[in-house]
Amino acid sequence: MFxxxxxLVRLRAGDTVREIARSGLMGRDKLGxxxxxxxxxxWLDAGADVPDDQAIxxxxxxxRRASSTVSSVEPHRAAxxxxxxxxxxxxxxxxxxKREHAYTGSYSAVVRMLRQxxxxxxxxxxxxxxxxxxxxxxxxxGAGPVLLHPDGKPRRxxxxxxxxCHSRHQYVEFVWDQSSxxxxxxxxxxxxxxxxxxxxxxxxxxxxxIVKACSHDPLVQRAYAECAEGYGFxxxxxxxxxxxxxxxxxxGVKYLKGNFLPTRSFRDLADLNAQAxxxxxxxxxxxxHGTTREQPLALYALERPLLKQLPAAAPDLGTWHRVxxxxxxxxxxxxAFYSAxxxxxxxxxxxxxxxxxxxxxxxxxxxxxxxxxxxSGQRVTVADHLPPEARHFFERDRRWCxxxxxxxxxxxxxxxxxxxxxxVAERLRAAQGVLAMAKRYGTPRLEAAxxxxxxHDSAHYRTVKTILASGADLQPxxxxxxPAAYGRTRFTRSAADLFGPQPGTLH
Numbered sequence: 001m002f003x004x005x006x007x008l009v010r011l012r013a014g015d016t017v018r019e020i021a022r023s024g025l026m027g028r029d030k031l032g033x034x035x036x037x038x039x040x041x042x043w044l045d046a047g048a049d050v051p052d053d054q055a056i057x058x059x060x061x062x063x064r065r066a067s068s069t070v071s072s073v074e075p076h077r078a079a080x081x082x083x084x085x086x087x088x089x090x091x092x093x094x095x096x097x098k099r100e101h102a103y104t105g106s107y108s109a110v111v112r113m114l115r116q117x118x119x120x121x122x123x124x125x126x127x128x129x130x131x132x133x134x135x136x137x138x139x140x141x142g143a144g145p146v147l148l149h150p151d152g153k154p155r156r157x158x159x160x161x162x163x164x165c166h167s168r169h170q171y172v173e174f175v176w177d178q179s180s181x182x183x184x185x186x187x188x189x190x191x192x193x194x195x196x197x198x199x200x201x202x203x204x205x206x207x208x209x210i211v212k213a214c215s216h217d218p219l220v221q222r223a224y225a226e227c228a229e230g231y232g233f234x235x236x237x238x239x240x241x242x243x244x245x246x247x248x249x250x251x252g253v254k255y256l257k258g259n260f261l262p263t264r265s266f267r268d269l270a271d272l273n274a275q276a277x278x279x280x281x282x283x284x285x286x287x288x289h290g291t292t293r294e295q296p297l298a299l300y301a302l303e304r305p306l307l308k309q310l311p312a313a314a315p316d317l318g319t320w321h322r323v324x325x326x327x328x329x330x331x332x333x334x335x336a337f338y339s340a341x342x343x344x345x346x347x348x349x350x351x352x353x354x355x356x357x358x359x360x361x362x363x364x365x366x367x368x369x370x371x372x373x374x375x376s377g378q379r380v381t382v383a384d385h386l387p388p389e390a391r392h393f394f395e396r397d398r399r400w401c402x403x404x405x406x407x408x409x410x411x412x413x414x415x416x417x418x419x420x421x422x423x424v425a426e427r428l429r430a431a432q433g434v435l436a437m438a439k440r441y442g443t444p445r446l447e448a449a450x451x452x453x454x455x456h457d458s459a460h461y462r463t464v465k466t467i468l469a470s471g472a473d474l475q476p477x478x479x480x481x482x483p484a485a486y487g488r489t490r491f492t493r494s495a496a497d498l499f500g501p502q503p504g505t506l507h
Contacts, residue, residue, distance in 0.1 A: 008034075129165075131166050260279050338380045401420065431461075452472060
């Protein structure tokens with residue numbers, strides 16, 4: 001309406017229609033009509049006041065009526081509206097109308113109908129969220145560059161970004177994965193970077209933080225809940241499929257990808273993180289932020305004293321996992337094995353892993369804590385966790401046999417030593433069997449049986465068993481006759497007697 005008032009002012013000042021049309025306010029035909037109307041209403045008379053907007057509208061009357069031509073798509077409005085809401089494109093809708101409804105109209109008519117239908121829907125509106133200093137921080141992951149992993153293969157990195165909602169100051173760290181342990185470690189380093197903790201942390205529904213997403217009652221990871229309790233912040237998970245609730249960090253990730261990554265090269269992950277920290281402090285932190293119109297580091301200087309202080313001792317952050325105790329009395333975690341009591345075999349346990357230890361729980365009852373394995377495939381075993389027969393089997397090793405034999409007597413110790421020293425066969429079970437006879441026959445008889453077996457140069461398990469079973473160990477020991485002890489006897493003959501004189505020998 002302001003154009004009509006300007007035209008009237010210029011007409012009253014004496015400007016011609018041609019001059020006003022040249023300025024672009026209105027066309028010559030319309031200017032002629034307006035001048036005629038103004039003359040009939042007396043608006044151009046000397047001393048008359050410029051009419052207000054309502055008087056102009058009343059004088060102009062109702063606007064031109066729209067064309068009464070009915071669109072060729074109007075009979076198919078319901079079908080077109082359903083396709084539009086389903087996300088079907090205009091070309092596909094035009095083709096479907098021709099195929100299914102024998103439509104003969106133009107594609108332009110379909111476009112006009114789609115434009116009209118879109119205009120019927122109310123526009124989407126939003127409200128910008130504002131945060132007080134130290135009130136909240138937002139967290140998100142973003143894709144990073146591909147680097148060479150220590151295992152020698154190229155792998156995608158991920159950017160962990162935590163942004164203070166008031167100052168927009170960021171913490172950026174690139175990592176190899178989005179596991180729960182990585183998530184917790186990044187939180188710890190972010191709080192140390194900010195030298196404080198916000199009241200709440202706004203996150204999405206990543207599996208490393210939220211077990212089950214829900215608008216009203218999200219189920220938080222047990223490890224992340226411990227982290228929040230240890231540092232004193234509240235977890236604020238966005239509703240499912242509503243990332244706008246953390247739009248500040250979403251914009252921060254976009255800014256990181258568009259301003260930091262494209263023009264740089266990185267040797268490895270350590271070099272990438274070093275450059276990211278320098279970029280945050282010397283470029284991103286000192287820019288004029290597009291929303292706050294302030295430097296993030298300048299606002300952070302005001303926000304920092306209001307953050308919660310870090311705890312005197314950093315919380316012991318650990319990840320929780322549900323594991324099953326296998327038949328071999330071990331559970332598996334990250335390709336290492338940890339023992340638990342055999343009575344729990346087949347049951348589901350809770351495993352809490354930190355950087356140094358692995359603790360096992362049955363529900364909330366502590367079962368055992370192991371030192372964390374140092375390599376893949378390592379088995380960390382406590383002997384008391386094994387069944388009794390297995391403990392006995394593993395306890396009766398070579399050292400145990402030697403110690404028990406010494407307790408029986410010197411002859412038993414000598415016989416066991418000869419059994420274990422066999423270079424051809426493994427005779428550990430034979431030594432265990434010999435020592436087991438002490439329980440039935442007693443150590444004195446076992447010592448005597450071993451002495452008799454050695455005297456006959458027959459250090460075997462069956463020899464000792466036969467001696468004890470027959471009671472020969474109770475008889476006086478008579479040294480066996482040997483040629484060395486008694487010389488030639490009646491039944492002892494030399495090789496010369498048996499085979500005659502050998503060639504090359506003296507007679």
